[in-house]
Amino acid sequence: MPSANESTQRDSLLRETLKRVAPGTPLREGLERILRGRTGALIVLGEGPEIDSISHGGFVIDTEFTPARLRELAKMDGGIVLSRDGSRIRSAAVHLLPQSATTATESGTRHRTAEQTSLATGMPVITVSASMNIISLFTDGTRYALDRPELILERANQALNTLERYRERLESVMHHLTQQELEATVSVRELATAVQRQEMVRRIIHEISTYTLELGAEGRLVTLQLEELASGTEGNTELLLRDYAGLDIHDRAHPGAEGSSSAQPTTAGAAPKAPQEPASPKAEAAAAKATAKVIADQLAALAELTSAELVDLSKVAAILGVESSVQSLDRLVQPRGHRILGQIRNLPRSVSDRIVARFDGLQGLLAASTEELMSVDGVGEQRARIVRETLSRMAELNFFEHY
Numbered sequence: 508m509p510s511a512n513e514s515t516q517r518d519s520l521l522r523e524t525l526k527r528v529a530p531g532t533p534l535r536e537g538l539e540r541i542l543r544g545r546t547g548a549l550i551v552l553g554e555g556p557e558i559d560s561i562s563h564g565g566f567v568i569d570t571e572f573t574p575a576r577l578r579e580l581a582k583m584d585g586g587i588v589l590s591r592d593g594s595r596i597r598s599a600a601v602h603l604l605p606q607s608a609t610t611a612t613e614s615g616t617r618h619r620t621a622e623q624t625s626l627a628t629g630m631p632v633i634t635v636s637a638s639m640n641i642i643s644l645f646t647d648g649t650r651y652a653l654d655r656p657e658l659i660l661e662r663a664n665q666a667l668n669t670l671e672r673y674r675e676r677l678e679s680v681m682h683h684l685t686q687q688e689l690e691a692t693v694s695v696r697e698l699a700t701a702v703q704r705q706e707m708v709r710r711i712i713h714e715i716s717t718y719t720l721e722l723g724a725e726g727r728l729v730t731l732q733l734e735e736l737a738s739g740t741e742g743n744t745e746l747l748l749r750d751y752a753g754l755d756i757h758d759r760a761h762p763g764a765e766g767s768s769s770a771q772p773t774t775a776g777a778a779p780k781a782p783q784e785p786a787s788p789k790a791e792a793a794a795a796k797a798t799a800k801v802i803a804d805q806l807a808a809l810a811e812l813t814s815a816e817l818v819d820l821s822k823v824a825a826i827l828g829v830e831s832s833v834q835s836l837d838r839l840v841q842p843r844g845h846r847i848l849g850q851i852r853n854l855p856r857s858v859s860d861r862i863v864a865r866f867d868g869l870q871g872l873l874a875a876s877t878e879e880l881m882s883v884d885g886v887g888e889q890r891a892r893i894v895r896e897t898l899s900r901m902a903e904l905n906f907f908e909h910y
């Protein structure tokens with residue numbers, strides 16, 4: 508199985524290639540001409556020693572790319588090599604003989620060569636099948652068949668509808684989480700549900716953005732709708748994870764089992780503690796680096812879950828560091844307060860991080876006085892008052908809605 512890093516690299520290479528061949532680009536125009544002419548083609552997007560070492564025969568052209576030239580050269584047997592950005596045609600009628608340790612999955616020689624060339628060189632390869640009338644992209648040995656724009660548009664519109672529904676549901680899940688956080692009654696189940704919904708929304712946004720790349724000039728409307736529906740979602744999972752990162756839920760779930768570190772979220776329901784002494788800048792930086800690493804790993808692990816695994820809350824909880832058992836989903840946890848502070852306008856993240864580090868979890872923060880808030884570096888009287896008032900308003904609103 509490819510690592511999370513390899514999957515991300517492959518995904519970005521695919522997205523870059525989709526952009527290159529999107530409707531409205533000269534390369535797509537050339538590919539459509541070949542498709543109409545039913546001659547087929549094998550085109551490598553990239554040049555250099557990796558390609559030279561597997562190329563035999565053919566001739567060097569080194570001329571500016573035009574759709575008509577590509578169409579003419581595709582009439583000849585063999586492959587065509589373009590510059591990476593597709594702006595120049597480097598050579599044509601090239602016989603490619605890639606050596607790859609992996610056995611090819613494609614059956615026809617053109618497609619097998621494309622698969623193996625993309626694997627051996629890391630460069631994207633495009634095929635136009637003469638027999639099946641399909642344009643395909645090969646990145647790292649994986650095939651992606653381009654569909655007709657009408658079909659992609661239909662899929663994109665369905666996905667936009669799904670995104671709209673997911674977002675509505677996500678908003679109510681997050682609203683509920685905020686209420687539970689304010690009342691110190693968040694369970695692992697609620698936390699995992701919120702993370703799961705955020706990830707589902709992220710995935711559908713990613714899917715639609717891939718469609719927009721594939722649609723190119725024909726995807727403007729989808730792009731606009733996507734921008735609107737996706738606004739405000741970026742970075743939300745990260746904030747959520749930062750609120751609970753490093754939870755040792757197993758030990759902390761039992762009343763009175765809170766640990767000693769101020770940066771750790773405490774068991775919910777615990778009385779707010781006194782503000783913590785500020786840590787040294789060096790210790791702060793080291794802690795921030797360690798947390799960033801934990802979160803990056805958690806985000807990568809979430810992205811790696813299959814759709815079936817993602818609907819299983821215990822799998823999501825396991826990524827959050829919770830042992831997998833039904834009871835552990837009912838354990839209570841308390842956030843640090845990053846996400847709730849993130850809702851306060853004009854509060855720089857560095858300042859909000861310092862506030863979080865100073866108090867003991869969200870409950871400690873909710874109990875903090877304006878003066879205590881002012882003791883945090885970067886928080887003056889006005890800012891302290893805004894934070895204090897916003898937190899009080901949130902708590903009151905929650906009380907009002909609930910009781």
Ligand SMILES: Nc1ncnc2c1ncn2[C@@H]1O[C@H](COP(=O)(O)OP(=O)(O)OP(=O)(O)O)[C@@H](O)[C@H]1O
Binds near residue numbers: 583615638
């Ligand atoms: N190693 C190679 N290097 C360059 N071109 C190749 C190579 N192998 C095949 N081709 C090109 O592909 C053409 C078609 O081959 P073939 O029909 O076996 O492949 P295919 O994968 O079934 O493709 P199609 O779907 O277009 O029929 C060849 O005539 C040749 O132009």
